[in-house]
Amino acid sequence: MSSRSGAEVRDALLNGRPISWGFNPKERRVILQFPKVLGGEKYVLCIAGYYTFVARPMERGFVPKVFANDLLRRGACAIKQVFSRSTA
Amino acid sequence: MSRNLLHFDVTDLNVTVAEGVRFKWQGKEIDSGPLTIKLGAPGSAGVIDYDAGTVDVEYRARISSPALEEIYDILEDMGEERGETAPFDVVIRSKGSIFGDDHSLRLAGKGELTDHRLFDPSETSLEILAPTH
Numbered sequence: 001m002s003s004r005s006g007a008e009v010r011d012a013l014l015n016g017r018p019i020s021w022g023f024n025p026k027e028r029r030v031i032l033q034f035p036k037v038l039g040g041e042k043y044v045l046c047i048a049g050y051y052t053f054v055a056r057p058m059e060r061g062f063v064p065k066v067f068a069n070d071l072l073r074r075g076a077c078a079i080k081q082v083f084s085r086s087t088a
Numbered sequence: 089m090s091r092n093l094l095h096f097d098v099t100d101l102n103v104t105v106a107e108g109v110r111f112k113w114q115g116k117e118i119d120s121g122p123l124t125i126k127l128g129a130p131g132s133a134g135v136i137d138y139d140a141g142t143v144d145v146e147y148r149a150r151i152s153s154p155a156l157e158e159i160y161d162i163l164e165d166m167g168e169e170r171g172e173t174a175p176f177d178v179v180i181r182s183k184g185s186i187f188g189d190d191h192s193l194r195l196a197g198k199g200e201l202t203d204h205r206l207f208d209p210s211e212t213s214l215e216i217l218a219p220t221h
Contacts, residue, residue, distance in 0.1 A: 009191035013136075018099055021193055027219060030105065035211035039112035047125070049103035051147070052098040054136070 013055050020052040092139045098132035101125065102146055113159060121154040128177045136186060143193055147180040151214075159206065168205060177202045178214055194218050 012019050023029060025048035032043045105123035112118070113157055127149060135147030152175065160174040182197030199214030 004190060006188050006191040013096070015190075020100070021104065024219060025106075029217045029219065031134075031213070031215040031217065032109065033211070033213040034109070034111050035206065035208045037113070037206060037208070040211070041109070041111060043109045045105045045109070045123075046105050047105055049125075050100070051098060051102075052100035053145075054099045056095045056097060058095075069092065087219065 013053065016055055016057065018052045018054045020050045022050040023047050091135065096134055096136065098118040098145065098147055101127045101132065101149060102179065108153060108155075112119060116170065118155050118159075120156060123151060123153045125149050125151050128175065135187050138186075140143065141186050141188075141196060143182075143184050143186055145195065145197075147182070147197075149178050149180055149199075151176045151178060156206075163205065176204060176207055180214065182216060184218065 009019055025046055027046060028044045030043075030045045032045060034043070036042050056057050091149040103125040105125075108120040108122050109116055110119050126155055127147070129148040129150075132146060132148045134143060136143050156176065157174070178201050180197050180199045182195040184195035186191055195216065196218035197216045199216075201209040201212055201214070203209065204212075
């Protein structure tokens with residue numbers, strides 16, 4: 001989950017693919033306060049695992065403005081490569 | 089002018105607190121065993137605002153553990169309605185930022201508990217801290 005680039009994650013999300021993010025299992029991220037009937041203790045705990053997001057169907061294909069230029073640039077490069085191959 | 093928003097559903101949440109907790113109930117100290125936090129009621133969802141570089145997400149989660157399940161069973165045997173003793177549901181509202189290099193998320197949030205026989209919302213709280221990096 002940590003080796004992906006931002007562009008890969010964005011592309012996957014925008015194409016409706018599920019993307020997961022994990023927790024560092026060594027980091028204490030949860031504070032849980034129990035009620036008095038269960039002792040009333042406060043715990044600071046490590047959590048392990050992940051959560052997954054999927055763009056809603058109506059959102060798929062949506063291209064945020066901040067990424068549009070990047071996609072256009074990559075598209076232009078791909079067309080240029082195909083053109084140079086076909087004319088070589 | 090429309091904003092660069094991406095609405096999403098949370099389709100999975102699979103979290104374990106392996107160390108569990110030790111709590112007291114009716115004078116006894118009890119080891120909860122591993123706590124699990126998974127999706128509960130439907131409707132977990134959120135939105136990424138690419139203009140602001142922020143994420144807002146709501147997880148509708150359910151917390152369980154072997155020892156809690158045993159206590160729910162005992163309470164049920166004692167005549168409590170199962171609906172009042174289990175499940176232990178919580179709505180976690182998290183906010184945070186997105187980092188462009190790897191699209192990592194830095195989320196922190198607070199849980200809002202539903203009414204529960206054991207986990208009185210006025211005495212119980214759940215907070216998720218942001219990752220340190």
